[in-house]
Amino acid sequence: MxxxxxxxxxxxxxxxxxxxxxxxxxxxxxxxxxxxxxxxxxxxxxxxxxxxxxxxxxxxxxxxxxxxxxxxxxxxxxxxxxxxxxxxxxxxxxxxxxxxxxxxxxxxxxxxxxxxxxxxxYMIVHHPQWQRARDLVQGGAIGKLLHVDAFFSYNNADELQNIRNRPETGGGGIRDIGVYTYGSARFVTGGEARDLSCRMIRENGVDVWAQVDAMIEGPLGRATYIAMTSMRMQNRQEVTFHGDKGLLKVAHGPFNANLFAEARIELHRDQTVTSERWPAANHYKLQVENFGKSIRTGATYPCPLEFTRGTQEMIDRAFETAREISW
Structure with missing residues (x-):
């Protein structure tokens, strides 16, 4: 090729x-x-x-x-x-x-x-960690899905000239990392957010903390959903899919695989925890290879613009419903 x-x-x-x-x-x-x-x-x-x-x-x-x-x-x-x-x-x-x-x-x-x-x-959908999470949740490994919570935070308070801290460059935590907390839930569950509302803290015209509450509705039924993003808190990355028979944790740097920690998922059922790891997978490299394969062979690209639009609709809705609070 x-x-x-x-x-x-x-x-x-x-x-x-x-x-x-x-x-x-x-x-x-x-x-x-x-x-x-x-x-x-x-x-x-x-x-x-x-x-x-x-x-x-x-x-x-x-x-x-x-x-x-x-x-x-x-x-x-x-x-x-x-x-x-x-x-x-x-x-x-x-x-x-x-x-x-x-x-x-x-x-x-x-x-x-x-x-x-x-x-x-949007590189995470190319990583086997997230593909495995999707297969487990949609395959019934945690029973009926009842709740999803997602967290992504870092602290760049000392970098006020960073484009993420500037409203004129489209900055803010939601646009930077909300794509991960929102899009990962959609990718794994195959569902869409409904009844979404948001609480937000702004500094200098950009959101530095936001919490979204919604219902995820789709082929797995209805589940409650909470997503938090912040540019003013200690590094944290974690998504949990909680069912009536178990829970699946995608933690240890799920959005920056193998940068902060080894890519891993944990399946909790009763008193048993089963882990799977991907120490060598590079989601950026896999993204480039999938893009090239689609160009050269016509293979379906794993993250089309239609999927991207669904996540952007959540971002738009978060801003539309945002109720500003303070620390």
């Missing part, structure tokens, strides 16, 4: 540290170019010898590039995703791919018009 030649649009730290190395390591991919606002000045890309540096516009015009990964600030995602599609290239855009669900409708229409692959870089 012919490798997909990739370009990265934007010299973002996350791209340098995670996604670009994943593209470089992926079996069916070749990291060929970097688009920057100051070509030739980008540092930290030595892991990829021969990488071409060029302007954003030259990257889009380069006929040798098949696909582009976009790690730009949130408010720029839709604009540049549309530009990449207009340039005739496939595009993988960092989450959140848009600021509203309605914007995703525009992306879906352009994807369908061009026949190109466009997707949000």
């Amino acid at each position: 012919k490798p997909v030649r990739w370009g990265v649009l934007g010299n973002a730290k996350f791209a340098r540290d995670h996604m670009a190395p994943a593209i470089h390591m992926a079996e069916n991919a070749e990291l060929a170019a970097l688009g920057t606002s100051n070509p030739g000045s980008a540092k930290g890309w030595d892991f990829c010898p021969g990488l071409k540096q060029m302007s954003y516009e030259d990257l889009l015009a380069d006929p040798s590039i098949d696909a582009i990964y976009i790690p730009l600030p949130n408010h720029m995602h839709v604009e540049w995703t549309l530009k990449v599609l207009a340039a005739g290239k496939h595009v993988l855009t960092e989450k959140p791919i848009s600021m509203t669900a309605e914007e995703i409708d525009i992306l879906i229409a352009e994807r369908d018009r061009t026949g190109l692959l466009a997707a949000e870089a």
